[in-house]
Amino acid sequence: MTAATATATTTNAGATIAQRPAGWSTDAVEALFQLPFADLMFRAQQVHRQHFDANAIQRSTLLSIKTGGCSEDCGYCSQSARRQDKIGIEREKLLELEEVKVAAKAAKNRGASRFCMGAAWRGPKDGDLDRVIEMVRAVKDLGMETCLTLGLLGSGQAEKLAAAGLDYYNHNLDTGAEFYDQVITTHSQQARMETLMRVRDAGMKICCGGIVGMGESRRVRASLLAQLANLDPAPESVPINHLVAIAGTPMENAPPLDPFEFVRTIAAARIAMPTSWVRLSAGRHEMSDELQALCFLAGANSIFYGDKLLTTGNAEAARDEALFDRLGLRPV
Ligand code: SAM
Ligand code: DTB
Ligand code: SF4
Numbered sequence: 001m002t003a004a005t006a007t008a009t010t011t012n013a014g015a016t017i018a019q020r021p022a023g024w025s026t027d028a029v030e031a032l033f034q035l036p037f038a039d040l041m042f043r044a045q046q047v048h049r050q051h052f053d054a055n056a057i058q059r060s061t062l063l064s065i066k067t068g069g070c071s072e073d074c075g076y077c078s079q080s081a082r083r084q085d086k087i088g089i090e091r092e093k094l095l096e097l098e099e100v101k102v103a104a105k106a107a108k109n110r111g112a113s114r115f116c117m118g119a120a121w122r123g124p125k126d127g128d129l130d131r132v133i134e135m136v137r138a139v140k141d142l143g144m145e146t147c148l149t150l151g152l153l154g155s156g157q158a159e160k161l162a163a164a165g166l167d168y169y170n171h172n173l174d175t176g177a178e179f180y181d182q183v184i185t186t187h188s189q190q191a192r193m194e195t196l197m198r199v200r201d202a203g204m205k206i207c208c209g210g211i212v213g214m215g216e217s218r219r220v221r222a223s224l225l226a227q228l229a230n231l232d233p234a235p236e237s238v239p240i241n242h243l244v245a246i247a248g249t250p251m252e253n254a255p256p257l258d259p260f261e262f263v264r265t266i267a268a269a270r271i272a273m274p275t276s277w278v279r280l281s282a283g284r285h286e287m288s289d290e291l292q293a294l295c296f297l298a299g300a301n302s303i304f305y306g307d308k309l310l311t312t313g314n315a316e317a318a319r320d321e322a323l324f325d326r327l328g329l330r331p332v
Contacts, residue, residue, distance in 0.1 A: 024230055041297060041298060044267035045299070053330075058302040060116050061104075062117075062314075064310040066093070067089065070120040073186045075183045075249060078312070089311055094128060110305070112306065113144065116168075123154060129160060132148065133164040136165065149171065152194075153169075158199050168205045170237075171192060171199070173227055207238075209239035209279070213242050214251055215251075234273040240265060241281040241282035241283060242282060263298050264298075278300045303315075
């Protein structure tokens, strides 16, 4: 994976922006954030319409197949074993295959096209991976796309997942490199990059994004997006999570992010990664319909669909249906 240097040019809006295919610098992405809001939204819409149907939204449903008791210390997460006493999320065993099938069928019947299974692991043990592979096969048999997020992958594990037909592997950079150590100390961002390379080399699609609203600066948000855009190629799917500030985590009192800054993050992601699906991910439950509509206008074209994320609530499916109707949005 390489990060090429960016070339700069001047738009009719008078701002300096960078252009693909030379790559994205943090400066160039930050310049997008600094555009007047209407100019940024206009540019994001233009890019969006060049590559996607602007009225279609992809829907993925999440299931936590192994909850709690995680060895890692990610500062935003409710599932770290070291916070079990404070937050009360108990360590659970890996779900049974039948439980997964029931949940996937229900998600399909509600209209989800992809089923994403997540585990609170630093990474999977080989024995667990074999059981998860059975789950992938069962979900594929239902005719759904599959995605897993199991943490760091070891040697040979990505190949096993690819051989089982897994479509996407989700592993996030989470934040800009300069802020990362303030969020996570138990594994490095470089280790995350190595997992992403294993996924890419095995021929699967990458789902990789991050979290905003953790008290990071705009510069850090721009840096995260530049890092994502410069993965070679950019991830096919880019989840932009708004921090769900969970009581008992180190992030519980993170300063609120201006909602327009969140929309700017989506727009900059759309412009920097024109052909990627940009997912409006965690945090939708707390967002108004109007804010979500602005995110769709800014180029978000995918959501997590269903009443629950991993351990926290999501916007209810019925509310999403009503919003899609009001906005004339169609499922992909
Ligand atoms: N354990 C695996 C890992 O860390 O890759 C998979 C599950 S982990 C919960 C998946 C992603 O969910 C994290 O990388 C993070 O981006 C996101 N996430 C977790 N807790 C969150 C929160 N409270 N708010 C927003 N996003 C969150
Ligand atoms: C991603 O980027 N966001 C999802 C999914 N990938 C696994 C997870 C969001 C978790 C939100 C907090 C929770 O429910 O525990
Ligand atoms: Fe564990 Fe993943 Fe939560 Fe980090 S984000 S503590 S690795 S479950």
